[in-house]
Amino acid sequence: MNIEALYNLYSQHYLVDTDTRNIRKNTIFFALKGANFNGNKFAEEALSKGALYCVVDEEKYKTSESIIVVDDVLKTLQELSNFHRKKLNIPIISLTGSNGKTTTKELINIVLKEKFITNATKGNLNNHIGVPLTLLSMTPKTEIGIVEMGANHHKEIAFLSTIAEPDYGYITNFGKAHLEGFGSVEGVIEAKSELYDFLISNHKKIFVNQYDPIQVEKTKNANVIFLENSISFVSASPNVNVRLNAINIQTNLIGKYNYNNIACAITIGKYFGISDEKIKKAIESYISENNRSQVLKIGSNDVVLDAYNANPTSMRAALESFDQQLSNGKNKVVILGDMFELGDTSNKEHQEIVDLSNSLSFQKVFLIGEHFYQTDIESNNLKFSNFENFKDYLIQYDINDSNILIKGSRGMALERTLNFLN
Known part of the structure; x- marks a missing residue:
């Protein structure tokens, strides 16, 4: 089936899905593949849940006239989207x-x-x-x-x-x-x-x-x-x-x-x-959500949750901004998680963030993750090789009546910290 013919089917309802867990009625299901999954296997399930058509790239999964076989599902999805973009004008x-x-x-x-x-x-x-x-x-x-x-x-x-x-x-x-x-x-x-x-x-x-x-x-x-x-x-x-x-x-x-x-x-x-x-x-x-610079009240603590992502540039900006904010008489506590995808510069970049933290007016800095664990810190700060060790600390020693900045890469999932604050 060529793109124009597929577009005629898509334009009946303008719906596309790639996950059978969230199939919508009258959608077209694109059976994408990944390192650990093969969407082709879910074509029949997609139809049973309300999809009008399924696009697969393995002939053996064509068990219905509503299943369309193409050379490459991902490439077809991309070509269809560009065709649609042109039509939208x-x-x-x-x-x-x-x-x-x-x-x-x-x-x-x-x-x-x-x-x-x-x-x-x-x-x-x-x-x-x-x-x-x-x-x-x-x-x-x-x-x-x-x-x-x-x-x-x-x-x-x-x-x-x-x-x-x-x-x-x-x-x-x-x-x-x-x-x-x-x-x-x-x-x-x-x-x-x-x-x-x-x-x-x-x-x-x-x-x-x-x-x-x-x-x-x-x-x-x-x-x-x-x-x-x-x-x-x-x-x-x-x-x-x-x-x-x-x-x-x-x-x-x-x-x-x-x-x-x-x-x-x-x-x-x-x-x-x-x-x-x-x-x-x-x-x-506009109110930020999804762990992006969210301002939260957790017990006696005022929390800035910025745990969606982190790199040296955004980490530095967040620390400097937090340092400049009014304290309202509360301690300023920083909880930082590892920054990922830094390659050979990782050790240097993590140490520079630690040095910056030491130079600012924070009462306590907690560093979490294998990269931060390799850094040199000042005596009043603490580092943990993983979140579980940090969690054990939080359970034993409460952080109260503080302004808290939480920032780290997505893979660190530092939003879990909120469960252990009072």
Whole structure:
């Protein structure tokens, strides 16, 4: 079956699923394969749960006329999403960067929703599977699409750009993330700039933070839209407060590092004709979740939970921001988990974070994970080779009446700490 014929089936309901645990009625099930699973085996189950069609790439699983055999399910999913993107003929905004992608995407989405029917990447479905699924979740009713792109190797952003074919793009920043795959910060810049390369070669527009010299240099020959100069930073104690012209916007986000994320959303909102008042309403309504800079009250403790991801750049920004926040008379306690995918630089980067922590005004620093366990620490701080050992400590020694920052890579799952705080 060719893509156009498959698209005719898809366009009956504009539904696609890849997991039989969450099958929707009238969907098309794409039987993806992974290192430890073969989606082909679940084709009949998908049909029994309400799927209209299944796409497989092994002939032996074609047990029904509703099961379509292709050469490669993943490639077909990607081709279908690009075919659909062309049919939609709507503005697509893509963004990438080392830190802040998801928060920026959510802010852009909530602002544009004040005027348009939007569809944005769910969570962090931003890879070679997530981007196609994001595009295929859009319908003819969608007026603007917002597509987040992630990568840990070269050429990934370039490939995702050919699928999404964005009209606008934004790179949040270039930081020390996925160094194992990119090799160096220079490698990060080169890889993330693949989005710039696509937009420039296709004569599209780029939103640029004019205060980032790397972004300015990379886009000097591009059609750029600079961040609004009518936006100013007011304070971040504890929440970020910005001013848009004469309007004060008090956000629910913490950390001065979120200022650029907010400024980008405001700029894109104004570009698409959203009024200052509606931008204020939208941004003030946004509350971070999913372990991303969440502010929580746990017993007598005020907790900043930022345990979704971590790299040296975001870790440094979080520590410096936490240090600058008002203490309200409480101790400041930092709980840090290992940063992953740093390759040969791992020991150096973890030690630098420890040294930074020692130089700031924290009463206690807890370091968790094999990488942090190899670092040299000051006597008033503690390190644990794994979370279980840290948990045993927490059970025995309560942390009370403190401001607590919890940050680490996703694999550390430091949100588990909340279960042991009073």
